[in-house]
Amino acid sequence: MKKLWIIAAVAVSVVACGRGNDSKSHSTDAKPQSMVEETAATTDEATEETTEEQTAEATETAEETGESGEEIYKRMCAACHQPDGKGLAGTFPPLAGSDYLMADKERAIKLVKNGLEGEITVNGEKYTGTMPPQALSNEEIAKVLTYVYTHFNDAEGVTVEEVNKVLGE
Numbered sequence: 001m002k003k004l005w006i007i008a009a010v011a012v013s014v015v016a017c018g019r020g021n022d023s024k025s026h027s028t029d030a031k032p033q034s035m036v037e038e039t040a041a042t043t044d045e046a047t048e049e050t051t052e053e054q055t056a057e058a059t060e061t062a063e064e065t066g067e068s069g070e071e072i073y074k075r076m077c078a079a080c081h082q083p084d085g086k087g088l089a090g091t092f093p094p095l096a097g098s099d100y101l102m103a104d105k106e107r108a109i110k111l112v113k114n115g116l117e118g119e120i121t122v123n124g125e126k127y128t129g130t131m132p133p134q135a136l137s138n139e140e141i142a143k144v145l146t147y148v149y150t151h152f153n154d155a156e157g158v159t160v161e162e163v164n165k166v167l168g169e
């Protein structure tokens, strides 16, 4: 009922103005419904994308925080080279204070990946054993060698970039 009164009032005022030059009062400037819905849909999509990105990032971080260098050493190397890195005389060469290890970092990276056999001399002692290839990622090789270089020797660690350079990514 109220609406009718308003329409009547407008009609009256138009008539009252005589020439009907206040067309402004007839314009409808309400936003079309379809536009409102579209805006809502865009906002929804944006929210979904952000959530997906965040999930992907979280997964990556979980993969990166794997075992520490020490844990990898204990699992993969300690059985032969011993937990203290001193090896077993005549069978497994030492990593602690090893001149062979310190002489060539690139060679060390390669032998962890590919294994090693044939005669080598470590700290003046000859070894003729076989070290099997180690199933480790480049990142794990960097971590375990960093442990060996810094914990058993007073040397700098190995970065994953260095390992990538030697072995390829």
Ligand code: HEC
Binding pocket: 073, 076, 077, 078, 079, 080, 081, 091, 092, 093, 094, 095, 098, 100, 101, 108, 111, 112, 116, 117, 118, 119, 120, 122, 127, 128, 129, 130, 131, 132, 134, 144, 145, 148
């Ligand atoms: C199954 C026993 C075995 C395992 C496991 C093993 N090694 Fe070896 N490693 C050897 C033997 C044997 C040699 C000597 C090979 C030769 O005589 O040619 C050697 C040699 C080495 C050398 C060079 C010599 C030296 O003492 O500096 C390094 C460095 C080394 N291993 C590091 C590692 C690391 C790091 C791991 C773990 C990721 C590992 N090895 C796991 C048996 C093993």
